[in-house]
Amino acid sequence: MPAPPGSAGSGGTVAQLSFDELGTPLREVTFVVLDLETTGGSSANHSITEIGAVKVRGGEVLGELATLVDPGTGVPPGVVALTGITTAMVTGAPRLAQVLPTLLEFMGGAVLVAHNAPFDAGFLRAACERHDRRWPRPPQLCTARLARAVLSRAEAPSVRLGALARLFGTATQPTHRALADARATVEVLHRLLERVGNLGVQSLEELLALARGASAHRPPEQVRRRRTLARDVPSAAGVYLFRGARDEVLYVGTSGDLRRRVRSYFTAAERRRRMRDMVSLAERVDTIVCAHALEAGVRELRLIAAHRPRYNRRSRNPGRAWWVVPTDEAFPRLSVVTTPRAPALGPFGSRRGATEAVETLLDALPLRSCTQRIPARSPAASPCVLHELGRCRAPCAGLQSVAEYAPGVHALQGLVAGADDAPLRRLADRVEALAARERFEAAAAGRDRLAALATALARAQQLAALAALPEVVGARPDGHGGWELAVVRHGRLAAADVARRGTPPMPVVESLRATARTILPADGPLAGASAEEVNLVRRWLTTGGTRLVHSEPSWAEPARGAAAWEGWARRARQAPLGSPSEITLG
Structure with a gap:
């Protein structure tokens, strides 16, 4: 009789996997099952009115949290009819700013579970942004998605919470009140967890993969054989390096919990073929414990640049960036380079992006677009068609002196340094003029090019201001x-x-x-x-x-820099075509 997968057959040396070796055992995972009631369906326009949360581990309830929340507005009639929560009930209740710290502490270190988890997580993430709290980015498990992965459509035509509660005969039925719905979700979760064992799911990583739609099965043998590489990895924030047979670095990554992250590479949660190939070649995992996420991120960047690991996509061109600079000659032109010198606009992630910035700058600045080198004295070329169109004063033919050409170069320097945004205003005036003539497509194209240039300038000025300190x-x-x-x-x-x-x-x-x-x-x-x-x-x-x-000295950014244009650039890129008010800056 053949040995089962993962066990030692005749002549075999592979020991059977324990739950711990497969990842984070489900019995050790703390779940916080959450339900929110809100004034509507969008976190951008609506607020939380009630919070209910239940903390469980190993099938045992560890604690509950429930409170009404004053949204600061009236509760819409449709919501009142659905939930029974009225404006009078929430008036005088704690505001979200008071409740949020307690909720985040209650959730600390746990997996966030909700029925339609993206909805609840979206509201909490938006709340953290509004109240200047760091969103902890907990692992998320959606019981609706898990139910669809575990139950057949014949057994569960609907995976709505009420339908699942009736299917499983839960003691608590959902009522569109936060704590009751959270308690019902806990029971649904436990019933679903009873089913996943039959699918070979024993760890948190495999459970999350199953809920995401990945098929539940054990990783290949060559990957499982290397699971011991994660044995001594610490539970701390930092950087990890997978090394190959010649001690070469195969892959560099970061995590807030090195042990959990490295373990996940040896479980069914890791579905990427590229990463499985990497793990099958690994002989060692080195770790660097860091003080916090910033140190880990910086170390990751530096290690990737130093080792260029073959399995890091970023390592193909580590630190590669494109810049727009004026050439060093009597009549400078704009050039795209990878080694910048001041004044330089960038960095751009692609040569194409830098080239598009050059084209936009040439519309705003009186600089030549030709590539020939023009001597300071006695230029003898013939004017090109751009001179005839009034777009170049032909320094190549001696029709413009070095002194007459210099203001364009000074304008570029002022624009890049954030000393003068007049070139951006000229471009904006052209956009408005085109829109006023109802040339909406041309106006939209000019608007988008201006938005891209403004964003690039703002980023360049912000980075340069910090690097100067x-x-x-x-x-x-x-x-x-x-x-x-x-x-x-x-x-x-x-x-x-x-x-x-x-x-x-x-x-x-x-x-x-x-x-x-x-x-x-x-x-x-x-x-x-x-x-x-x-x-x-x-x-x-x-x-x-x-x-x-x-x-x-004091950290300051240019008073006439492009940062003031960033908000406009974001709005402009989202504006639809069709009317002057949608194109202009107003």
């Missing part, structure tokens, strides 16, 4: 009463640490500054830093409630 120190709440700390020098992370809850943060900050890496600026618009790292650091410093502890 000798030192910036930021502190971000870690969600547990402590602070994540980072010292940034010339746009690069120089040191990182955490001041845990109860630890005075300023002594930690001063120690961190004293021991931080010395970083000397280099030439170029970003002082020698990679655009990816500066962008990652800037995003951390400007989001998630990060506080600026120290800046030398």
